[in-house]
Amino acid sequence: MAVIIDGNKIAQDIREEVRQSALELKKQKGVIPGLAVVLVGEDPASQVYVGKKAKACAEVGFLSREYKFPSETEEEKLLKIIKKLNKDKLIHGILVQLPLPKHISTEKIIAAIDPYKDVDGFHPYNVGSLITGNPLFVPCTPRGIMELIFRSGIELAGKEAVVVGRSNIVGKPLALLLLAQNATVTMCHSKTKDLPKVTGRADVLIAAIGKPRMIEADMVKEGAVVIDVGVNRLENGKLTGDVAFEEVSAKASFITPVPGGVGPMTIATLMKNTLDAARRSINS
Numbered sequence: 001m002a003v004i005i006d007g008n009k010i011a012q013d014i015r016e017e018v019r020q021s022a023l024e025l026k027k028q029k030g031v032i033p034g035l036a037v038v039l040v041g042e043d044p045a046s047q048v049y050v051g052k053k054a055k056a057c058a059e060v061g062f063l064s065r066e067y068k069f070p071s072e073t074e075e076e077k078l079l080k081i082i083k084k085l086n087k088d089k090l091i092h093g094i095l096v097q098l099p100l101p102k103h104i105s106t107e108k109i110i111a112a113i114d115p116y117k118d119v120d121g122f123h124p125y126n127v128g129s130l131i132t133g134n135p136l137f138v139p140c141t142p143r144g145i146m147e148l149i150f151r152s153g154i155e156l157a158g159k160e161a162v163v164v165g166r167s168n169i170v171g172k173p174l175a176l177l178l179l180a181q182n183a184t185v186t187m188c189h190s191k192t193k194d195l196p197k198v199t200g201r202a203d204v205l206i207a208a209i210g211k212p213r214m215i216e217a218d219m220v221k222e223g224a225v226v227i228d229v230g231v232n233r234l235e236n237g238k239l240t241g242d243v244a245f246e247e248v249s250a251k252a253s254f255i256t257p258v259p260g261g262v263g264p265m266t267i268a269t270l271m272k273n274t275l276d277a278a279r280r281s282i283n284s
């Protein structure tokens with residue numbers, strides 16, 4: 001039976017560490033980390049995420065501001081807000097909740113954020129520096145997954161890591177982070193031929209596909225570490241991951257549950273990135 005990696009516990013530990021560091025920063029430098037979250041439209045899932053971010057900020061002692069706009073808001077207006085936030089000394093991190101409405105260019109909006117305040121790590125400067133190995137910010141979910149792996153004492157050097165899913169937010173950055181830790185990395189996607197053959201050689205298997213229970217036991221090597229990034233809402237309202245948890249956990253050495261695995265790490269890491277941004281602002 002696999003060890004179940006407790007993302008709630010690890011995320012809580014990180015939030016506590018961030019809270020302590022924020023207290024020190026305030027005491028020693030008089031700086032309170034500040035996060036601005038921009039939300040356009042009424043997408044219910046996005047509203048929930050934004051609410052959670054504000055709550056996490058309050059818990060760790062950060063300043064948080066929400067900027068909410070109706071879905072018909074013009075790109076120009078959004079660009080103006082971002083320019084203002086770039087100059088705002090009380091704000092160290094800017095996060096624009098995605099997805100944006102179709103008439104707004106996500107690329108343009110992200111490129112307008114000061115890379116030093118880009119706590120999502122989505123700005124082309126940070127994406128580019130992730131490849132060369134020294135980004136200002138790493139996207140929250142991949143950074144959170146690496147933290148889960150480190151804090152579970154899992155060694156990556158020389159291991160076969162297989163990432164299923166090639167999104168800009170998770171799959172691609174995660175592959176680079178695993179590579180930086182000297183894993184041998186393979187990326188799989190919807191056009192991959194004989195997926196079970198590839199996933200079956202993984203020492204570390206990451207499922208970031210968005211299809212409920214797609215990774216079954218016969219696709220997993222005995223003793224593999226299985227990280228499930230999927231968040232799929234079933235018709236009965238229940239959340240399920242991309243991994244068939246019960247059967248795969250009988251074969252894996254470590255596994256993350258859904259919910260309570262990767263999910264809580266994203267916001268904990270966002271707090272960490274915002275703290276980093278505030279610290280960096282002092283030295284610049």
Ligand code: GUN
Binds near residue numbers: 120141169
């Ligand atoms: N929408 C879904 N995930 C994310 C994320 O990590 N950051 C932002 N800004 N929007 C998202």
